[in-house]
Amino acid sequence: MVKEEPNFPKCVHLVCFDTLDSTNSEALRLIKAGRVQENTIILTNKQSEGRGRRNAKWISPAGNLYMTIVSKLAKPSLAGQLSFVAALAVYDSIKEFSNLKGQLYLKWPNDILLCQKKLGGILIESFENYCAVGIWVNLIPVELSIENIAISLTDIDLSVTPCELASGITKNYLYWCNLWAEVGFIDLRKAWLKRVNGLGKEIVVKFSNGKSETGIFKGIDEIGRLLLEKASGTLQPISSADIFLQDNEL
Numbered sequence: 001m002v003k004e005e006p007n008f009p010k011c012v013h014l015v016c017f018d019t020l021d022s023t024n025s026e027a028l029r030l031i032k033a034g035r036v037q038e039n040t041i042i043l044t045n046k047q048s049e050g051r052g053r054r055n056a057k058w059i060s061p062a063g064n065l066y067m068t069i070v071s072k073l074a075k076p077s078l079a080g081q082l083s084f085v086a087a088l089a090v091y092d093s094i095k096e097f098s099n100l101k102g103q104l105y106l107k108w109p110n111d112i113l114l115c116q117k118k119l120g121g122i123l124i125e126s127f128e129n130y131c132a133v134g135i136w137v138n139l140i141p142v143e144l145s146i147e148n149i150a151i152s153l154t155d156i157d158l159s160v161t162p163c164e165l166a167s168g169i170t171k172n173y174l175y176w177c178n179l180w181a182e183v184g185f186i187d188l189r190k191a192w193l194k195r196v197n198g199l200g201k202e203i204v205v206k207f208s209n210g211k212s213e214t215g216i217f218k219g220i221d222e223i224g225r226l227l228l229e230k231a232s233g234t235l236q237p238i239s240s241a242d243i244f245l246q247d248n249e250l
Contacts, residue, residue: 008167009174013040021049022060023068024125027132031070036130039174040070043166050136051123063140064152065120065162069133069173079126080239081185081224083110084192085176086122086133086169091195093168094119094137098158105197108217108226108243112137113197117151133173137165185222193219202246203228205238217243 008014020026023042030036043066050060060066071082087106094104094112105113112120120137138152139160153160180188193199198217205213205228213236216229225237 008041008170011039011174012170013037015040015042017042017044019046019048020044020066022047022051022134023066024051024123024132024134025049027068027070027134028125028127031127031130031132036070038070038072038130041166041170042068042070043162045162060136061140063162065135065137065139065165065169067135067162067166067169069135069170071131071133071177073129073131076126076129076131079124079131080109081180081188082131082133083122083124084185084188084224085180086110086124086135086173087112088176088188088191088195089169089173090120090122090135090137092172093165094153096168097153097160097165098156100156103156104195106192106195107197108220109224109240114151114153114156116197117149119151119153135169139165185224189220189222189224198243198245204244204246205241206244207241213238214246 023044026042027036046062047060047066050066073079087110090112091104091106094100103115107113110122111118120135123134125132138150139154139162140152141154142150142152176188199219201217202214203217213228215236218227218229218235221227221237225239226243228236228238230236
């Protein structure tokens, strides 16, 4: 079982497991059963059915960070903006352990990149006005089959335990959540854009229906949609897609 560390914020309720199907699935079960409170943190050593966006399966061996933060929103329509809250929290927490100048970036809509490879990701799932904010970060070496697209903190000789990182992420998540509640999305947007990969570069946007668009990544709008500048000069807001730089970098 994950060892509970004493330096988690006192306002959170920590629930630890050795194995789960996924931390988000457990969070949603608790939410639907009415047995959860806001700022519940679910941690597990490993997942048997880890998943990402569009139910993509993720290998989830023991040693990496798998956590879900339960948040309650007055407006469920704003759930997508929690992805930016979580991304900022993960980024800032990793930077607290190492400078990683010019190596660590965020990628729209929900990825953490290190040396142009995927270090971690975020999955937001909702039920009524509760959100399960799932976060995973690779802390141990990735499998050989995915090392061309994925990376871990051990690859840069950075040793961090799941609980150490989870504690830092929780503190930074609460900070960004409070700022979001006080001033809205605008300050989060500015902070996220300073940490993003590919801003101002030509990208390929691939949609779930198989279609794609090419243009310049101009940032995100006031609700978090990607802004793609077309050849005509018009800005196209995009709510959901996968993006890739034209030079084949993530």
